[in-house]
Amino acid sequence: MLSLLPRALPVDLARRGGLAVMAEAMARCPGEVAVVSSFGADSALLLALVAEIDPATPVLFLDTGKHFPETLSYRLHLEQHLGLTDMRAIHPAPAQLARRDPTGGLHLVIPDDCCEIRKIGPLEQALSAFPIWISGRRRDQASTRKAIAWVEQDGARTKLNPLADWTHEEVKRAAAQLRLPAHPLEAMGYPSIGCAPCTRAVAPGEDRRAGRWSGTGKTECGIHRQRIR
Numbered sequence: 001m002l003s004l005l006p007r008a009l010p011v012d013l014a015r016r017g018g019l020a021v022m023a024e025a026m027a028r029c030p031g032e033v034a035v036v037s038s039f040g041a042d043s044a045l046l047l048a049l050v051a052e053i054d055p056a057t058p059v060l061f062l063d064t065g066k067h068f069p070e071t072l073s074y075r076l077h078l079e080q081h082l083g084l085t086d087m088r089a090i091h092p093a094p095a096q097l098a099r100r101d102p103t104g105g106l107h108l109v110i111p112d113d114c115c116e117i118r119k120i121g122p123l124e125q126a127l128s129a130f131p132i133w134i135s136g137r138r139r140d141q142a143s144t145r146k147a148i149a150w151v152e153q154d155g156a157r158t159k160l161n162p163l164a165d166w167t168h169e170e171v172k173r174a175a176a177q178l179r180l181p182a183h184p185l186e187a188m189g190y191p192s193i194g195c196a197p198c199t200r201a202v203a204p205g206e207d208r209r210a211g212r213w214s215g216t217g218k219t220e221c222g223i224h225r226q227r228i229r
Helices: 017-028 043-053 069-082 094-100 111-129 168-177
Strands: 033-036 059-062 087-090 132-134 151-154 157-160
Touching (some): 017 157, 033 043, 043 069, 094 111
Parallel strands (some): 033 059
Antiparallel strands (some): 151 157
């Protein structure tokens, strides 16, 4: 499987098993694999690795209508920088927004429902065309992610987490080695970046995801929950 990895990658990256799994899937299942990316603080490395293998791989971005302007600009910049040619912005259904969030303030009242109509539902529909999808989740990102594997069954689909066993330091070192642009909000104290109303800067010493849904008890948007078919 390692022979399928792009020769341009540094040798120490090519030895990681999760990347071999991803490359094998992309090689054996053309047209059946998509990447889901938030274009957040840690997104660049996975997208760069995918682009090295096949820049025409579909990349799905959940455009919730609540993103920071910096995230939207970063998405365009990274898309051009990496030469990604099949970027797909996934939007919430207008009818759902009109019925369930007509004022745009649902996140203040029931954040789980906001994530449902702006992320979970739209992604489920977008992924209906892809038996395999790739995620950038890592075990060191949160206590809820400590057990994730390189390959997971996600309802009727297969989900790949090629960076599952990487640490934050390894990701940043590899991104620097590949000279990847950073999200502009990182330098402003945002190590984990989601929708603007539900993300704050993190104080020194806080957990990297402490700024996500701060004070609500919510830790995940829900797109990675197990789907039962």
